[in-house]
C-alpha cells in the first residue's frame with residue numbers, strides 16, 4: 386500500500402489598509418501556529434520593479450493601485466508553495482522604490498500566509514485560500530501609524546507622507562482595498578486584538594488536526 390499523501394497546505398490571506406495592523410496580526414498568528422509550520426509571502430515584496438524610471442518618477446508612482454503589483458509572480462509563487470515547492474521571494478526596498486538584488490527562500494510548509502493590502506483582490510489567489518481575514522482599523526489611526534512608520538523606517542518626510550496619502554493612498558483604499566472586505570471570512574476589528582487572534586489560531590489548529 387502506498388503511503389497517504391500529506392494534506393494540502395492551509396492557505397490564509399490577510400488583507401487590510403496600510404497601517405491597519407496586518408503585519409502585526411501576521412506575526413502573532415505565525416507565532417501561535419509555530420514559525421516552522423508557516424510559509425509567509427509578504428505582498429509588499431511583489432511590487433513591480435521599475436528600473437526604467439528615474440528616482441523622482443518612481444516616487445510619484447501610485448503604489449496603492451493593483452497595477453503596482455507583479456500579480457503573475459505572486460500567483461506563480463503561491464501555486465508553487467501550494468504544490469510543495471520552495472520559492473525565492475523578492476525583497477523590496479521602500480527607500481529606493483526598487484526590488485533589491487537579493488531574494489529570500491521561502492520553504493514549503495503546511496500553512497501558507499499571504500499578507501498585504503490587496504491580498505484578497507485577485508480571484509485566482511483567493512480561490513486557493515481556506516481562510517480569508519480583513520484587518521479593520523479606522524482611517525485616522527492607520528494614517529498616524531503610517532506617518533510614524535514611513536518617517537522612521539521608509540525614508541520619507543512628513544510632507545511626502547501627507548501628499549501621498551491624499552493623492553493615492555486614501556482614494557485607492559476606498560476604491561480597491563475596502564471593497565475586498567466582502568471576501569473575508571473574518572473581519573478583525575481594531576487590528577491585532579487578542580480574542581480575535583485566539584479564535585483565528587484555534588480555527589487553523591482545528592483545520593490541521
Ligand SMILES: Nc1ncnc2c1ncn2[C@@H]1O[C@H](COP(=O)(O)OP(=O)(O)O)[C@@H](O)[C@H]1O
Nearest residue numbers: 402403404405406407408409410530575576577
Ligand atoms: N493593535 C495595535 N495597537 C497598537 N499599535 C499597533 C497595533 N497593531 C499594530 N500597531 C502598530 O501600528 C504600526 C503599523 O502596524 P503594522 O502591523 O505594520 O500594519 P500594516 O502591516 O497593516 O501596515 C506598527 O508600528 C505597529 O506596531
Ligand SMILES: Nc1ccn([C@@H]2O[C@H](COP(=O)(O)O)[C@@H](O)[C@H]2O)c(=O)n1
Nearest residue numbers: 402403404429432448449479482502554
Ligand atoms: N515604493 C513604495 C511601495 C509601496 N508604498 C506603500 O506601501 C503601502 C503598503 O504597505 P503596508 O506595509 O503599509 O501595508 C501602500 O499603501 C503603498 O502606498 C510606498 O509608499 N512606496
